[in-house]
Amino acid sequence: MLHTIIHPGPARKILIVDDDADVRRLFCHALREEYAVRAATDGRSALKAARLWAPDLVLLDILMPGLDGYETCRRLKSSLANPPQIIMVSAKSAADELTRAFQAGADDYLIKPVDIAELRSRIALHSRLLESRAATRALQCELDDHHLQLKQRAAEWTAQITAVQDVTVFTLAKVAESRDNETGEHVARLREYAQILAKELSREGPYASQIDDAFLADLYRSSPLHDIGKVGIPDSILLKPGRLTEEEFEIMKRHTSIGGNILQDAVLQLNHSGFLAMAALIAHFHHERWDGLGYPAGLVAEEIPLAARIVAVADVYDALTSKRPYKEAWTPARAREMIDAKAGTQFDPVIVAAFDRCLDAFDEVRRMHESRTPLTLGAMSFARHGESDSAEYSADLPCSLRLMAQLAN
Amino acid sequence: MSNQAAIYSSFDADPDFAELVQWFVKALPLRMRAMDRAFHGGDLSELGRLAHQMKGAAGSYGFPQITLAADELEHAVRLGDSRAAIEQRFRRLSTLCQQARVSEPERDIANRSSAELAANFLSD
Numbered sequence: 148m149l150h151t152i153i154h155p156g157p158a159r160k161i162l163i164v165d166d167d168a169d170v171r172r173l174f175c176h177a178l179r180e181e182y183a184v185r186a187a188t189d190g191r192s193a194l195k196a197a198r199l200w201a202p203d204l205v206l207l208d209i210l211m212p213g214l215d216g217y218e219t220c221r222r223l224k225s226s227l228a229n230p231p232q233i234i235m236v237s238a239k240s241a242a243d244e245l246t247r248a249f250q251a252g253a254d255d256y257l258i259k260p261v262d263i264a265e266l267r268s269r270i271a272l273h274s275r276l277l278e279s280r281a282a283t284r285a286l287q288c289e290l291d292d293h294h295l296q297l298k299q300r301a302a303e304w305t306a307q308i309t310a311v312q313d314v315t316v317f318t319l320a321k322v323a324e325s326r327d328n329e330t331g332e333h334v335a336r337l338r339e340y341a342q343i344l345a346k347e348l349s350r351e352g353p354y355a356s357q358i359d360d361a362f363l364a365d366l367y368r369s370s371p372l373h374d375i376g377k378v379g380i381p382d383s384i385l386l387k388p389g390r391l392t393e394e395e396f397e398i399m400k401r402h403t404s405i406g407g408n409i410l411q412d413a414v415l416q417l418n419h420s421g422f423l424a425m426a427a428l429i430a431h432f433h434h435e436r437w438d439g440l441g442y443p444a445g446l447v448a449e450e451i452p453l454a455a456r457i458v459a460v461a462d463v464y465d466a467l468t469s470k471r472p473y474k475e476a477w478t479p480a481r482a483r484e485m486i487d488a489k490a491g492t493q494f495d496p497v498i499v500a501a502f503d504r505c506l507d508a509f510d511e512v513r514r515m516h517e518s519r520t521p522l523t524l525g526a527m528s529f530a531r532h533g534e535s536d537s538a539e540y541s542a543d544l545p546c547s548l549r550l551m552a553q554l555a556n
Numbered sequence: 557m558s559n560q561a562a563i564y565s566s567f568d569a570d571p572d573f574a575e576l577v578q579w580f581v582k583a584l585p586l587r588m589r590a591m592d593r594a595f596h597g598g599d600l601s602e603l604g605r606l607a608h609q610m611k612g613a614a615g616s617y618g619f620p621q622i623t624l625a626a627d628e629l630e631h632a633v634r635l636g637d638s639r640a641a642i643e644q645r646f647r648r649l650s651t652l653c654q655q656a657r658v659s660e661p662e663r664d665i666a667n668r669s670s671a672e673l674a675a676n677f678l679s680d
Contacts, residue, residue, distance in 0.1 A: 168583075170616060176576050238623075259611070260611075261612075
């Protein structure tokens with residue numbers, strides 16, 4: 148919007164600074180019809196006038212008693228929030244005057260004796276410059292404002308999309324879990340446990356450098372999907388009360404690769420994989436063991452992705468401390484003993500050490516979820532079954548526990 | 557001193573500035589008196605400063621010859637020329653100043669006292 152150029156507004160203010168009264172009088176006379184004009188006799192009174200009157204343009208003599216023109220120019224340019232255009236006016240006395248004037252911050256330079264026509268046209272030029280500068284500044288403000296609004300809107304949209312994604316993914320995880328777990332609270336607790344462990348590991352130790360904010364955010368979103376592959380396990384096996392046969396167990400173990408593959412397919416459909424890549428790794432490898440005896444790949448130690456090693460501990464802890472139709476909930480102390488005992492065999496010892504430091508936080512999560520009414524999510528309400536049906540779900544022992552039990556035998 | 561030859565401001569075509577030029581011309585003796593004091597008092601840096609001022613002002617009022625002479629004087633002072641050389645340039649400037657006239661028949665500003673003029677020149 149260039150309306151400021153069309154509408155000149157109040158007259159521009161010009162401050163004339165010269166120690167020669169005749170020069171001041173001549174300049175005032177030449178400019179007073181078109182501009183508001185004031186005069187100062189030396190550098191100090193010029194600085195004062197500039198502060199109080201805020202001129203748009205200063206005609207500044209160089210050789211003056213006291214503060215000379217260069218220093219006055221420097222101070223005018225540096226001490227005012229909105230410094231004026233400065234035209235140095237000098238009866239040349241030294242060869243390097245021009246250079247020094249521009250170094251001091253002057254915008255232009257006129258040589259005395261000054262031709263009045265030249266003075267007027269030069270000032271008109273600077274006036275136009277000031278106008279277009281003001282217009283540019285106004286435009287810039289508008290642009291900045293617009294840019295800020297766009298950024299805010301983009302942030303709002305991103306937050307909305309992210310929130311919908313979060314809820315969608317979490318709901319998907321709970322739907323998948325609902326087949327073999329009545330309450331659907333397992334994924335909610337596991338997510339918190341895994342997050343607590345990862346945060347603890349990010350503070351110190353060998354994994355601190357691998358765990359940044361992005362890792363934590365991805366883990367929080369992806370850990371609930373660890374058992375998504377159970378959708379590919381038939382009811383006869385998934386929901387079987389009691390012990391699985393060797394054959395059935397082999398089928399059960401496939402939920403890892405099924406989940407990993409489903410999520411990997413999803414990753415391939417996206418340019419930017421985001422948390423789904425981590426979700427695929429967790430689903431695939433959360434039943435691997437530190438000693439290489441896990442499944443499906445039999446990876447050893449740090450070959451197992453870190454996120455999957457973290458979820459493995461969180462998964463078993465939650466299974467142990469949860470009440471199941473075929474078992475009471477273990478006390479946290481007993482669950483801890485079991486997990487500690489498996490450090491270096493089933494679990495990454497570094498993660499078990501971190502787990503030992505986080506018991507209070509784990510307890511708090513468990514108690515918080517206990518006090519909550521199950522099935523609070525609308526999306527889960529269809530999964531509610533009568534209490535009497537609970538026997539149907541006796542196979543909800545996590546595979547890790549099932550494996551542990553079978554290996555122990 | 558050839559007082560008969562007058563030099564005129566090149567502003568003669570612009571009546572708007574005539575009165576200003578008159579003020580300038582009337583104040584020239586004051587400038588010369590100040591320079592004379594500086595010269596005879598041996599204050600060469602003050603003489604140089606006044607010559608510099610004159611150089612800037614005179615041409616702006618349409619007296620380029622005076623500016624030229626003032627420039628020469630300023631240079632001589634700055635370069636540390638001999639007293640004789642400085643004096644010669646000072647006299648040359650002095651002569652030109654005495655010859656300076658507004659080209660129009662000078663309007664009567666005698667109603668303003670010279671004291672008022674002096675006060676105006678020295679004020680601010």
